[in-house]
Amino acid sequence: MMVLPKINYLFSLIPNKPPAAWFKSLDSNISQFLWKNKPSRISLKTLQKPKNNGGLELPNFYNYFLANRLQYISKWIKPDLLDSPWLDLEQAFCRKTKLSDLPYISSNIKRHDTFKSLSINSSLTAWWEFLKLTQSPLIPCKLTPIWNNPDICQNKKVLNFTSWREKGIKNLEHVIKEGNFITFQELISEYGINNSKFLEYQQLKSIIQERFNPNQLNLEISTWVTEFLNLCAPKLLSKLYKLLLKFDDSISLPIAKWERDLSINQDQSFWTEICSNIFKISKSPNLQLIQYKVLHRVHYTGQRMFQMGLAQSNICTHCTANVTDNYLHAIWDCRPVQMFWHRICTDLSTWLKCCIPTSPRLCILGDISELDANTSHIVLTALCIAKKTILINWKQKKDLHITLYKNLLFDHISLERMSASSKNQLEEFNSLWLPLINSTS
Numbered sequence: 412m413m414v415l416p417k418i419n420y421l422f423s424l425i426p427n428k429p430p431a432a433w434f435k436s437l438d439s440n441i442s443q444f445l446w447k448n449k450p451s452r453i454s455l456k457t458l459q460k461p462k463n464n465g466g467l468e469l470p471n472f473y474n475y476f477l478a479n480r481l482q483y484i485s486k487w488i489k490p491d492l493l494d495s496p497w498l499d500l501e502q503a504f505c506r507k508t509k510l511s512d513l514p515y516i517s518s519n520i521k522r523h524d525t526f527k528s529l530s531i532n533s534s535l536t537a538w539w540e541f542l543k544l545t546q547s548p549l550i551p552c553k554l555t556p557i558w559n560n561p562d563i564c565q566n567k568k569v570l571n572f573t574s575w576r577e578k579g580i581k582n583l584e585h586v587i588k589e590g591n592f593i594t595f596q597e598l599i600s601e602y603g604i605n606n607s608k609f610l611e612y613q614q615l616k617s618i619i620q621e622r623f624n625p626n627q628l629n630l631e632i633s634t635w636v637t638e639f640l641n642l643c644a645p646k647l648l649s650k651l652y653k654l655l656l657k658f659d660d661s662i663s664l665p666i667a668k669w670e671r672d673l674s675i676n677q678d679q680s681f682w683t684e685i686c687s688n689i690f691k692i693s694k695s696p697n698l699q700l701i702q703y704k705v706l707h708r709v710h711y712t713g714q715r716m717f718q719m720g721l722a723q724s725n726i727c728t729h730c731t732a733n734v735t736d737n738y739l740h741a742i743w744d745c746r747p748v749q750m751f752w753h754r755i756c757t758d759l760s761t762w763l764k765c766c767i768p769t770s771p772r773l774c775i776l777g778d779i780s781e782l783d784a785n786t787s788h789i790v791l792t793a794l795c796i797a798k799k800t801i802l803i804n805w806k807q808k809k810d811l812h813i814t815l816y817k818n819l820l821f822d823h824i825s826l827e828r829m830s831a832s833s834k835n836q837l838e839e840f841n842s843l844w845l846p847l848i849n850s851t852s
């Protein structure tokens with residue numbers, strides 16, 4: 412998509428957060444483009460999800476905005492040489508507070524001059540949103556800075572014990588061990604703190620215990636934040652975007668309807684596999700999209716048309732069963748369709764010398780778990796072409812005929828051969844398709 416790099420370029424240059432209405436209008440324009448100004452049959456939110464979760468990985472612009480801002484947080488914490496000129500500028504805004512400490516300071520920082528920098532302001536706001544989305548409270552945590560932190564003040568003044576800092580005491584993890592404040596003796600033996608600093612020790616201990624409830628001190632950081640801290644260049648933006656996509660790992664497919672119709676009850680891994688099988692079908696985007704749309708049940712059936720007030724009855728007119736023309740009936744149970752599926756599975760079993768059951772799990776959902784790995788790719792593709800044939804005859808199911816199927820199949824094989832020939836991959840093409848070509852000729 413050509414729009415994405417252009418918008419990403421703007422996000423990386425302009426720190427201001429665009430208003431919510433701007434993101435909404437962008438999404439709405441994309442939906443209108445995709446569905447040609449008609450109502451969406453699959454929500455944009457679903458289309459933006461990862462492919463294994465029922466999406467098509469369309470860009471989520473809001474997440475790209477967040478990822479762009481989060482890049483700066485990552486560079487504050489792990490600066491590299493090229494970043495030093497602008498990091499110096501931002502550090503100057505923070506005065507004594509270290510730039511790399513800002514992510515571990517609460518929103519108290521809003522009252523300080525640091526927050527007046529537009530760039531720091533928008534990066535921190537994005538960071539707080541990341542923490543909120545991942546439900547990762549960081550105040551306090553083991554990396555909470557002790558010095559120059561507006562969360563740890565005495566008489567409204569931040570603490571800064573220079574000699575302590577020089578000895579390596581910087582964060583809460585250095586003074587709190589297993590839920591208890593470190594003893595003065597441990598400080599001396601572990602960090603070499605001078606004996607004369609007992610008063611400062613008492614001062615620090617009482618401030619920290621007063622500020623953070625010692626009984627509820629959980630200094631661990633969440634796995635999301637740990638994952639964020641582990642990300643680094645190259646391709647940092649893309650890694651951050653993928654991390655944001657991972658928050659919602661639910662599968663957006665009409666799973667309940669499929670499970671009810673096919674009398675199955677499967678776990679999440681089954682449906683993840685079904686989603687990923689879409690992209691194993693063939694390199695042909697046309698076939699992949701057909702399988703994607705079938706799984707999402709986007710095609711209008713007689714029942715749907717009736718519900719929309721566009722048909723007189725919800726009863727199937729393609730057979731004499733006198734039943735509701737719902738999605739499973741239209742694509743599987745309706746008599747002409749059922750006969751077609753039987754013929755397809757019988758012919759494919761003969762052509763490929765294997766057993767392809769006439770089962771909706773395999774034919775409709777694309778569950779290839781019981782097929783031989785060598786033939787599964789070709790079977791998925793051949794069954795998807797069967798679905799294409801059904802969809803071409805969606806309104807005239809009685810015209811559904813094996814000849815049309817064979818024509819579409821051979822057209823596809825010709826395309827595959829041309830593509831393989833142009834890439835010098837004829838050998839792989841032959842090993843995959845020749846058994847089928849030889850059996851049908």
Ligand SMILES: [Zn+2]
Binds near residue numbers: 729730731732745746
């Ligand atoms: Zn029917």
